Amino acid sequence: MLVSLLVVLCQLLSVAHEALVIEVQPSRIQPGLTDGLVINCSVTENKIPQMMKIYSLVLSRVQASNKDSFEELIILNYNERNSTLNTSNVPEGSSGMNGASHITLTWPNPSYRDASRYKCEARGLSTSFNKISATAYASVETDEPDIRSLVDELLHLRKETYETSNSLKEVKQKYTSLNNGLQKAVKKLIREKDQTKKSLFHVSPVFQGRRYYLSRRQASNEIYVAQSTCAFFGGYLAEIDSSEEHSFIANFVNQIKDLPFGAVYIGLTENNGVWTNIYSQNDSKFLPWGHSEPNNHEKNEFCVVLDRASNWRYNDISCYYNDILRYLCEIPE
Numbered sequence: 001m002l003v004s005l006l007v008v009l010c011q012l013l014s015v016a017h018e019a020l021v022i023e024v025q026p027s028r029i030q031p032g033l034t035d036g037l038v039i040n041c042s043v044t045e046n047k048i049p050q051m052m053k054i055y056s057l058v059l060s061r062v063q064a065s066n067k068d069s070f071e072e073l074i075i076l077n078y079n080e081r082n083s084t085l086n087t088s089n090v091p092e093g094s095s096g097m098n099g100a101s102h103i104t105l106t107w108p109n110p111s112y113r114d115a116s117r118y119k120c121e122a123r124g125l126s127t128s129f130n131k132i133s134a135t136a137y138a139s140v141e142t143d144e145p146d147i148r149s150l151v152d153e154l155l156h157l158r159k160e161t162y163e164t165s166n167s168l169k170e171v172k173q174k175y176t177s178l179n180n181g182l183q184k185a186v187k188k189l190i191r192e193k194d195q196t197k198k199s200l201f202h203v204s205p206v207f208q209g210r211r212y213y214l215s216r217r218q219a220s221n222e223i224y225v226a227q228s229t230c231a232f233f234g235g236y237l238a239e240i241d242s243s244e245e246h247s248f249i250a251n252f253v254n255q256i257k258d259l260p261f262g263a264v265y266i267g268l269t270e271n272n273g274v275w276t277n278i279y280s281q282n283d284s285k286f287l288p289w290g291h292s293e294p295n296n297h298e299k300n301e302f303c304v305v306l307d308r309a310s311n312w313r314y315n316d317i318s319c320y321y322n323d324i325l326r327y328l329c330e331i332p333e
């Protein structure tokens, strides 16, 4: 029993080889001036003499409170299929692994605490199935603060801050003038669009959050061009859902007395025998047809107008009608 214990102890103590390497970069840091510290722990060959199988690679450093013991910073556990990194002990920085043989810790802006003694340890099983480990050490040194260098760095930082703040001011000025120009252009565009709208349409008062726009004269003899014109101004060919809406529109249309017109296209069309709203694509439930309409005259009447002759009730009509008629947009406010 004692002999076998001794054998294990000897193995534990004796296994330390260049197959296991720890590197620190840089090996001397100056907190506040050194940008970063990298500690790399790797097994340079797959096999450490006498170690039949590695099951973990551990990076530790001397504890701040107790110089005689190490705290584990990161553990890379080997597994036939995957390796896991336990980074819960790392206060900051990041970890990476390359295959199953390499762990690296990086500290941006290292502090005095990071100037320490680091240990890279490979844990595994010996050829006789005993637990053994191999270790490699490296130290990161530090200097007492160099006041001159710190002052230089401070001056350099102040200069950089000043330059950055100046270029930020320039960017802000450019942005402001660009934004002003853009706002002017948008306002101009809205004004022009508004003027175009007024020149194209008679505008109704607001009814249930929308206005109706009656085309001033026949701008198109094709109903889908009329629909596109309504869409350009943010609406659609009027879709009438209730007798209240119908009455409001009839009143509005009735009082327009520029040039004579007999009918007004609305956004309703025949679709496989069903009267469907063009924009909403739903079947219209409200269909106040005029006397003996819809009659599908010459089997060519698939669109709908409000007909002056029947007090603005519906009449089915060609979608390419070529007479004096108007169309009516419905545009939410």
Ligand SMILES: [Ca+2]
Binding pocket: 238, 239, 240, 241, 245, 330
């Ligand atoms: Ca409507």
Ligand SMILES: [Ca+2]
Binding pocket: 293, 294, 295, 296, 297, 301, 315, 316, 317
């Ligand atoms: Ca008809």
